Amino acid sequence: MEQREDLNSILPFLPLILRSSSLFWPSKALESLKALALGPDVSHVDSGEVLFDAILDLRDSIGLSSERLASRTADGYALFFDELMSRVDSRVWFGEVIPGLARLLLRLPSLLETHYRNADEVFGGRKAGLRIMAQQEAGIVFLSQELIAALLACALFCLFATSERSVRYLPLINFDRLFAALHSHAKRSQEQKIKCIVHYFERICLCMPMGSVSFERKVLPLKQSCDGISYPEAAFWRKSTVSLCPFEVFSSGLIEDQQYEALEVDFANEFLGGGALGRGCVQEEIRFMVNPELIVGMLFMASMGCNEAIEIVGAERFSCYAGYGSSFCFVGDYLDKKPCDSMGRRKTRIVAIDAVCSPGIMQYEVDCLVRETNKAFCGFLDASKYQHCSKIFQDADENNNEVSTANCNIFLVCEANAKQAKDPDNSENKGASNLDLIGKTENKSCQVIDSQVDIGIATGNWGCGAFGGDPEIKSMIQWLAASQALRPFIHYYTFGEAALQRLEQVTQWTLVHGWTVGDLWSMVVEYSFQRLRGETNAGFLTWLLPDHSTSNDVQCMSE
Template sequence: MEKREDLNSILPFLPIILRSSSLFWPSKALESLKALALGPDVSRVDSGEVLFDAILDLRDAIGLSSERLASRAADGYALFFDELMSRVDSRVWFGEVIPSLAKLLVRLPSLLEAHYQNADEVFGEGKAGLRIMGPQEAGIVFLSQELIAALLACSLFCLFATSERSVRYLPLINFDQLFAALHPHGKQSQEQKIKCIVHYFERICHCMPTGFVSFERKSLPLKQSCHDISYPKAAFWRKSTVSLCPFEVFSSGLIEEQQCEALEVDFANEYLGGGALNRGCVQEEIRFMINPELIIGMLFMASMGYNEAIEIVGVERFSCYVGYGSSFCFAGDYLDKKLFDSIGRRKTRIVAIDALCSPRMMQYEVDCLVRETNKAFCGFLDSSIYQHCLKIFQDADENSNEVSIANRNIFPVCETTTTTEQVKDPDISENESASNLDLIGNTENKSCQVIDSQEDIGIATGNWGCGAFGGDPEIKSMIQWLAASQALRPFIHYYTFGEAALQRLEQVTQWILLHGWTVGDLWSMIVEYSFQRLSGEANVGFLTWLLPDHSTRDVQYMSE
């Protein structure tokens, strides 16, 4: 294979080498992997303690001996495989799973070469191949489930270089911290997380999945353009005439188990995966345990800026679970019955969006409201909808000599350049340019939804940015509604997880829909409420403030 830019970007972080346009394991590492593949009678790897010694030998063979692993990692591997795992399961693990994973790793160079060749043939050179996707580098990577399995095996054996990852804003990807956090007390939730990972490896060694997974870095450009959907300002939301989409509240159930086809929200950390490979065990970390293929995005996806999101399509679920946080528990095998799309991906769509952490009263300031709404909008937006709408109105203009698409204010385009500093402190002046206005309203909105191939895919979400992140669940629910509606999603399914503050959510959302509110109407009410919270005039939640007496309060249209 020829040298290529995307391979060169990821190669320093992989355990293999490029020589004479081909990929190889270092010879000593290949010998060790072949020995492991022959089973414990040859390799002598029959316990967690010996497995970790083999890991150290492999790391030495690929030149990683100078990079230290977590101090308690050796104890964690030994504790799990030699004490917490049953003898029966241990015999299967070391007699069958470890040899199978070693055979898979022997094939890693050929899997990567085939990956790059296929990605170029299908998507064009450099368009979808494995590469480091840094901040503000929008794009997509398509990986086979088999290649993902091989790369995750590298994580288990701690074969990824780590010394330069922080410089590239990349999270850690080896499993040493995951196992180190298990020792010395055998923390229950940590043990259960590892059980999910171990179960995944057992499954793929028994029957290798044959589908594909895509990882897409999405971005709302900070610099305004006539051709891209750019980062909106406050006036965009205030003046939007888009109708709010249907909103259905679920007081029980889980996002990942909803029945409708929807984009499922990952309450993410800015570093994809959050504490999944450490001590974390809340919404994002749990999702990464039951869908372990998500983890591989941590290999090449740099941390998200506030104008970015990461959408992942096609991951398979392998585990059932119960509980949350400290009560999380692996509950056995899960057979994923999701259908596949035309390019071999399961129709499981997950979007990672990171909320402000511990915003306290700052979350009611307009610049923070803009940041959170834009973050959700970036994640929820399907750019193909914009392209369809653009084509519709271009055709209409040609036929009727109507105003141009830019002047119709479908998206915030063709504005003056916006710098990073401006986005950090958005301009909220009443004199904001009217060219940064709303998306689509009334019948024009419906036309775009009808012709879009993704029109039936809504949003499945919940208390994003709340809980450990400290966000206001009432405001966050409304922000996500704004973003989903503006992105032309046909519905939101909102899972409250028993949040007491959201007991009136269904009543209020249905009242708003009954009165035909637009995105701009709801945004203006959120801003008014937030101003009163900051000034001390309001001391109740948004839902109570909006409908204080359960009556038919008139819609309040804010004057400009």
């Protein structure tokens, strides 16, 4: 195994030992796993109570006996597997699933060694092996679904060391809090969350998926640089002449059920997964239950800074559900039919972006508007497309074409190409293949970029609800970010939010009048100033298009 022993090494957090460049289970743990793999007739693990005793033995064998688990964890395992699970399901769980998971854990050392031999090759030599993804360090980790399953089995058995995780800004990943919370006021939703996890383990023991999942930390450098995109200031947004991308409103439906090529937004906590393994049961936590492979990112992804996002590609969905929060309910099996890309990842793209929590009136201050817009922009930006755009710009500049801007951050937009993709029969778009330079230049054009041009954004009331954000402002912020990130469309799911009843009317009016990112940003800032000064209590959508205003009145507002 060739992982370097550096600050980003995952080895101190794994339940294995390294000897002569190879990974091993400690001998006592190895014997315990072998017994579990032979089934309850040998291991005598046939109930939740005995399972937890076996977990304690495993933890002792790898040196974790001094690290305390959550209070009432033992009661939680016993309650779920001995009382809440049916006898039929219990026989399958202890007779087939637990032995299957033990066999999977026995393969963990070899799975990791294979992973480290091959991971970097997937991305043409780019570092992609399992490691701690620290703050402000952009990079990617590429894992097989089989390795993910083995790591999640470690979490079920509470085999990850926790004592040093907080100093590395890493969330907890063992499942002790998940089971302990069965004795809280959230018992019903907690039971349903565990049912999703149990169903996942049953599925992978029946048929191991053989695809892959990638986890990428995306960073907008805080230090301004002419070498690439950096953290924009308010002036950047005010001056942007990028056209707003098409905006479609969905009053019903769920982000995870959308059928388009889109980046699906996870309304995240700064610690990936939020309360998924605790008592939480809102948007992010639910997504992590129905797509449990997302949970493994909690093992190695440090919390996000204001200029960071996490993009996960390929996580398979295993469960159907109904409800939300306290009404959340596992409904049954889900067969994920999303096609896979050339690297074996399902074409499910999820981006985790964390909004400011409980911002109150401060959310209308410019600094907060900039922070939220930049956060969404970081998540929505396709860096490979941007680099391609930058190369075209550089080549043109070297040929003495007048294609420079005052700002060293360069943006090219595939506007004509995106419009053609959305409406190929529109005579105005037929044959359109130019890339318009963003900024007030002489309308120079370049070759078409064939880089995820059809992948838009699927989102909703990010940073609202429990986080306390203004849904009208947050919808505009995401529109600004998606447009500036050159995304061809944004699909917005309102989840029945009353404040967004006029969202479709306002967005369509804005598009008809050809507003740019800078135009919309200026209106958001002006509205926010008025809110701060107490000059208006109206929502942004009503303020922007009051019922008594004519089109000419509102057009004047943008000039």
